Amino acid sequence: MTTPRIVVAGSANMDLVGLAAKLPGPGETVLGDDFVMTPGGKGANQAIAAARAGGECTFLGAIGSDSFGVTINARLAAAGVDVSSMRTSYGTSGVAVIMVDRAGENSILVSPGANRTFVNLSDAEKSLIAGADVLVCQQEIPVATVTEAARAAQAGGTSVLLNAAPARALPPDLLAAVDLLVVNEVEARAITGAHEPDVAELLEVVPRVVLTLGGAGAWYADRDGASVKVPAFPVEVVDTTAAGDAFCGALAVAWGEGRDLADAVRWASAAGAVCVRKLGAYPSLPTRADIEALYAG
């Protein structure tokens, strides 16, 4: 089996996580407990997930010229992600200010920073995409950039996996270039406008769909008539943060290896399940050995 070449074009953030007994209301100051600072962003998380799952992964995106950018860069590189084509824009990196109370309730403010400057793909970025097996995108960078990346992939014969998170409506010209759409129930509803997530409706706009259902598993369906419900692996849940990112990174690798997609979804489900067993985003993204161990039972 050859190592699949994965390009992730997406966001990179610094997550600033403050823990407190209660969340502050408007105008209120609350004395907090612990504070944790960790690189995140769906693009960076999925790039790390793909590298750990065994892909040869390149990240395309933008960090700021601040110290957060330096840390994000180092974290990606340490995970084996090729960051040599990542942009640095003068200004702040993307930042997520996250407050969590003792019941696990949170409030999150995301400031896109440099992610907003990731526009107008260069010829070099487009040719990296065109030379890959799978392009992976999410929705935390400008939609015009996602569309441009998907088109470059389509022109080069690269498969396009779009994880349409966070939820928002998608323009038809982007959907026309997507080979595999991965959505949770909220994101599915944002695309179809339907009350319930409707796989049949999603298949009207893209040829293959994975609907992720958290602890209830995942559902793969395509226009050739496949409809496979993949149960979640039973695990003890500690923290579900980044389960979707672990899932998408692993799915891209398995798909790039040429596995049949229903089986690739099973493998990715093992990655999602391993992730929920551990606390945090980055530390819980599984290695290939972790995934194989759960997948093989």
Ligand code: ADP
């Ligand atoms: P998102 O975080 O994007 O909403 P999900 O929560 O649906 O994504 O999780 C993605 C995948 O991770 C699921 O389809 C499932 O395979 C796996 N997963 C998530 N939560 C659990 C869980 N509690 N137990 C086992 N597997 C899980």
